Amino acid sequence: MKRRDIFKGAALGLALAAGPAVAQDQTYTIGVAIPSATHGFMGGLNYHAQDSIKRLEATYPQLSFVLATAGDAGKMVNDIEDMVATRNIDALVVLPFESEPLTSPVQAVKEAGIWVTVVDRGLSVPGIEDLYVAGDNPGFGRTAGEYFAANLKAGDNIVVLRGIPTTLDNERVDAFTAAIDGSGINVLDMQHGNWNRDDAFNVMQDFLSKYDDIDAVWAADDDMAIGVLEAIAQADRSADMWVVGGAGMKEIIKRIMDGDPQLPVNVTYPPAQIATAIELTALGLVSATPVSGRFIIGSQIITPENAESFYFPDSPF
Amino acid sequence: MSDTTASAAPPRRRLNLHVLGPVLALVALIVLGASLNANFLGYGNVTNVLARSAFIGIIAVGMTFVITAGGIDLSVGSMAAFVAGVMIMAMNAMIPTLGVGVPLILAGMCVALLAGLAAGLLNGFLISKVGIEAFIVTLGSMGIYRSLVTWLADGGTLSLDFAARGFYRPVYYDGLLGVSWPIIVFAIVAVLGELTMRHTPFGRHCAALGANEQVAKYSAVKVDRVRMGTYVLLGMLVGLATIMYVPRLGSASGSTGTLWELEAIAAVIIGGTVLKGGFGRVWGTVVGVLILSLIDNILNLASIVSPYLNGAIQGVIVILAVVLQREGKSAD
Numbered sequence: 235m236k237r238r239d240i241f242k243g244a245a246l247g248l249a250l251a252a253g254p255a256v257a258q259d260q261t262y263t264i265g266v267a268i269p270s271a272t273h274g275f276m277g278g279l280n281y282h283a284q285d286s287i288k289r290l291e292a293t294y295p296q297l298s299f300v301l302a303t304a305g306d307a308g309k310m311v312n313d314i315e316d317m318v319a320t321r322n323i324d325a326l327v328v329l330p331f332e333s334e335p336l337t338s339p340v341q342a343v344k345e346a347g348i349w350v351t352v353v354d355r356g357l358s359v360p361g362i363e364d365l366y367v368a369g370d371n372p373g374f375g376r377t378a379g380e381y382f383a384a385n386l387k388a389g390d391n392i393v394v395l396r397g398i399p400t401t402l403d404n405e406r407v408d409a410f411t412a413a414i415d416g417s418g419i420n421v422l423d424m425q426h427g428n429w430n431r432d433d434a435f436n437v438m439q440d441f442l443s444k445y446d447d448i449d450a451v452w453a454a455d456d457d458m459a460i461g462v463l464e465a466i467a468q469a470d471r472s473a474d475m476w477v478v479g480g481a482g483m484k485e486i487i488k489r490i491m492d493g494d495p496q497l498p499v500n501v502t503y504p505p506a507q508i509a510t511a512i513e514l515t516a517l518g519l520v521s522a523t524p525v526s527g528r529f530i531i532g533s534q535i536i537t538p539e540n541a542e543s544f545y546f547p548d549s550p551f
Numbered sequence: 552m553s554d555t556t557a558s559a560a561p562p563r564r565r566l567n568l569h570v571l572g573p574v575l576a577l578v579a580l581i582v583l584g585a586s587l588n589a590n591f592l593g594y595g596n597v598t599n600v601l602a603r604s605a606f607i608g609i610i611a612v613g614m615t616f617v618i619t620a621g622g623i624d625l626s627v628g629s630m631a632a633f634v635a636g637v638m639i640m641a642m643n644a645m646i647p648t649l650g651v652g653v654p655l656i657l658a659g660m661c662v663a664l665l666a667g668l669a670a671g672l673l674n675g676f677l678i679s680k681v682g683i684e685a686f687i688v689t690l691g692s693m694g695i696y697r698s699l700v701t702w703l704a705d706g707g708t709l710s711l712d713f714a715a716r717g718f719y720r721p722v723y724y725d726g727l728l729g730v731s732w733p734i735i736v737f738a739i740v741a742v743l744g745e746l747t748m749r750h751t752p753f754g755r756h757c758a759a760l761g762a763n764e765q766v767a768k769y770s771a772v773k774v775d776r777v778r779m780g781t782y783v784l785l786g787m788l789v790g791l792a793t794i795m796y797v798p799r800l801g802s803a804s805g806s807t808g809t810l811w812e813l814e815a816i817a818a819v820i821i822g823g824t825v826l827k828g829g830f831g832r833v834w835g836t837v838v839g840v841l842i843l844s845l846i847d848n849i850l851n852l853a854s855i856v857s858p859y860l861n862g863a864i865q866g867v868i869v870i871l872a873v874v875l876q877r878e879g880k881s882a883d
Binding site for chain 2: 270271272273274276277278280281396399423424425426430431432435436437439440441442443444457460461464468469485549550551
């Protein structure tokens with residue numbers, strides 16, 4: 235197979251070992267390194283990674299996969315080093331836990347002639363990866379912001395729950411702020427709910443104590459939206475405000491499908507993007523399909539009309 | 552077993568400031584909060600803060616006994632998540648047989664208490680019978696319970712059946728005479744904890760064991776049994792906290808109860824209990840818990856500084872509260 239040469243040409247050691255075995259039924263190993271399932275979104279991502287690996291292994295018998303989940307950046311680096319050293323991977327699909335610490339280990343993998351697919355979070359040096367697959371963070375904030383701008387009047391008050399302080403969160407919030415700029419909507423307050431139900435519940439309780447007039451909440455994440463909704467219900471103010479979450483958790487999608495007035499819309503940031511990355515990488519190995527470049531998955535708005543096509547009852551998220 | 556063993560604990564010199572430090576910090580925070588926001592002392596806000604303190608508070612009372620006896624338990628946050636997960640799954644599984652009603656809730660509560668008891672027994676057994684360091688045992692079980700709940704939830708969230716949730720919800724949100732149940736339970740646990748620590752052989756044996764294990768042993772204290780008892784008590788209190796926690800959001804996931812162990816330990820130390828054991832003060836722990844929740848509450852209500860700095864402000868106040876009571880203790 236020709237692609238093999240592209241992937242392995244630079245890896246002298248590997249070429250030596252694989253030399254005599256060149257044949258049509260060449261097998262490939264793909265390493266997948268992702269963060270462990272510590273919250274809803276990552277749970278969904280783990281589910282979709284395992285799901286697509288199962289499907290690809292059944293479709294292409296010549297492919298095998300190594301899946302490693304890591305709780306921190308250091309463990310992820312170790313996982314990747316182990317994959318290269320002991321499993322002779324032909325391609326690596328990685329969702330970097332953090333950009334900075336993962337950049338040089340992934341660069342080393344690339345220099346060993348292995349195909350690199352980076353998912354969701356970019357590395358800090360451009361041009362390392364062969365394929366970049368990601369959700370659209372500014373688009374996520376902008377889409378939500380445009381909905382707020384279109385559905386609120388000048389002078390209406392909103393509060394915002396932010397995630398864990400990261401570049402990703404900043405990109406979303408900046409795009410949201412830019413989208414509502416000039417609409418006359420007052421942002422009363424922004425606090426970090428850390429993409430966590432309990433934290434969001436506490437923050438929202440305090441917002442409700444502090445402000446008598448809130449017209450809408452941008453919870454920016456469906457786990458946080460659950461906590462926010464519960465705090466609003468406790469304060470008996472469910473009729474006063476609506477909530478927009480994000481990422482498309484199945485329970486929230488279900489409520490949008492059912493036309494819940496408190497949850498008018500949702501904005502996607504699909505955890506299934508890992509499946510896109512794994513599928514494209516596999517396709518590149520087993521066929522002549524060109525897959526290098528950048529693949530940005532747009533953030534769509536989920537309304538009661540189209541919610542059904544975003545509802546995955548079997549996914550944990 | 553004679554009660555004279557209590558004298559095994561060395562007498563401690565305590566200045567007034569030592570005792571009053573955390574109380575002063577608490578009063579200062581209340582004054583600060585009231586001056587920053589008019590709603591701070593309102594019924595709604597006070598109820599919110601007290602009710603959300605209850606989980607950490609109930610656990611921290613148990614932690615006071617463990618630390619007084621010279622131990623530590625890092626697993627309580629993960630344990631709470633695991634117990635919540637088991638409780639939710641058990642209740643969902645029992646709905647077809649028991650139906651949605653009081654028996655289901657009671658059965659769920661029993662499951663939570665038993666799961667907490669079992670988890671505490673396991674920690675206590677490994678620490679006191681097998682003789683492994685408490686830090687290592689509970690660090691290990693912290694990871695085990697956290698992964699188990701993630702595994703049970705398949706990486707997602709375990710949610711209580713909708714109807715059962717609606718029936719169970721009042722356990723967090725309703726109460727007696729306007730005081731919600733978590734606050735009542737927290738108060739009862741705190742009072743019983745204080746009485747146990749001060750007026751029962753068990754409390755005195757904990758202090759004796761934490762102060763000097765050899766002396767306690769020679770004074771006929773059943774050291775292993777007391778140590779085991781502290782972890783079992785803590786496990787059951789984690790179960791009790793979970794009973795209060797589950798009706799709030801009706802769900803548990805891998806991120807439930809993250810860092811609760813550190814908050815509980817911090818509350819215990821802020822309250823004046825000695826980290827290396829030998830002296831414990833349950834009412835101090837209650838003050839410590841309230842200080843920690845008030846800091847969060849005030850930062851949210853006031854938004855005086857960038858939310859990026861919330862953690863730093865918390866850190867400064869925690870250290871200050873402890874510094875206040877260190878005056879005159881340096882001679883120890």
